[in-house]
Amino acid sequence: MSKFRKKKKETPALSTASLPDIVFMLLFFFMVTTTMRETDLQIDAPRLPSASEVKKLEHKSLVSTIYVGKAKDPKYGTGYNKIQLNDKIGTPDDVPAFIINEREKVSEAEIPFMTTSIKADKESNVGTLTDIRLKLRDVNALKLSLSTQKGSTIKK
Known part of the structure; x- marks a missing residue:
């Protein structure tokens, strides 16, 4: 009778061979699509004026950005005349x-x-x-770009 005894069928083990491939694929995806912000904005995100003729800047590594707007922290005061240079409010x-x-x-x-x-x-x-423009002129930084959003400047 022992010859005909039924064997208990166990469920096969889950294969984890492809798991490292999936993990590295996700890691690579997030590394490619994520952008790192160079500075933390201490002013409210500027609502840029609109312009009809807009040109994209080339060589973004050679662009120094000055933010002007209203400070998020009330200790710097109120008004839209606060200047952010890198990570600090300045004059x-x-x-x-x-x-x-x-x-x-x-x-x-x-x-x-x-x-x-x-x-x-x-x-x-x-x-x-x-x-700001006068101070830029003092250090001979004459290439100036005013950031805008694309749109019509004519009000209907």
Whole structure:
């Protein structure tokens, strides 16, 4: 009788051979699609003015960005005239030091191609923008870009 005894069928073990492939595929996907923010915005995200003629900046590694808008932290005061240089709130008098610091990060051959981009809220004071432009002129940073969003400037 022992010859005809039925064997208990066990469920086969789950194969984990493809698990490392799946994990590395997901890891690679997230590494490719994730962008790292260089600076933490300490001002509210600027609502950019609209413009009809918009051109994209090339060589984004050679672009230094100055943010102008309303500070998130009330200790800096109210109003749309706050300037963020890298990760701190500054004044127009801090702009030349910021530009000199940015120039030290690139090679001497690339300095003429550096561009300063101003991302200013559409409620920002024109006087603040003028002060920044004058300080940029003092350090011979004459390539200036004003960031906008694409759209019509004509109100209907």
